[in-house]
Amino acid sequence: MINRVVLVGRITRDPELRKTNTGTSVVSFTLAVNRRFSSNQEGGQDADFISCVAWRQSADFMANYVKQGALLGVEGRIQTRNYKDQSDRTVYVTEVVCDSVQILAQKRDQQTASQSSYQPSTRNDAYQPDVQSSYESDFGSDTLDIASDDLPF
Incomplete structure (x- = not known):
């Protein structure tokens, strides 16, 4: 069984870092991902708004470096859960x-000269972001058009 997700989209608002009771960092955010085919008759693109959650060092990285409108590449897995709300109704969550x-790129008015990423290692090393040149300055565009045949699977 495989449960793997790769998304490229824009974050809808600045991430807010929270801590669990045990001190673990967590950030919940929404990623706006354009659809390849649009039902919009006026030529605009439709987007899906996908709920995401990042934990530990990834959450700390996002709180420090990610701002609303940034183009993000996200890799992870789909998880479903449910809970009872205040009116005792069951709420189902998929994220x-x-x-x-x-x-991948900052919003135009928040551009930086570098591109940062964080991928947790299996070792317990101190957090060090990977800093490389900006995709936007390399390619001159803040959008990526990825065809399904560009993906490795």
């Missing part, structure tokens, strides 16, 4: 639990 988060 992507992120294993890695990469900043």
Whole structure:
């Protein structure tokens, strides 16, 4: 069985870092991902708004470096859960639990000269972000058009 998700989209608002009772960092966020085919008659693109959650060092990375409108690459798995709300109704949640988060481009008015990413290692090393040149400055565009035949699976 395989449960793997790869998304590229824009974060809808600045991430807010929270801590669990045990001190574990967590960030919940929504990623706006354009659809390849649009039902919009006026030529605009439709988007899906996908709930995501990042934990530990990935959450700390996002709180420090990610701002609303940033283009992110996210890799993780789909998880479902449910809970009872205050009126005792069952609420079902489907979200992507992120294993890695990469900043592909910042929003134009928040551009930086570098691109950062964080992928947790299996070792207990101190957190060191990977800093490389910006995709936007390399390719001159803040959008990526990825065809299904570009993916390795």
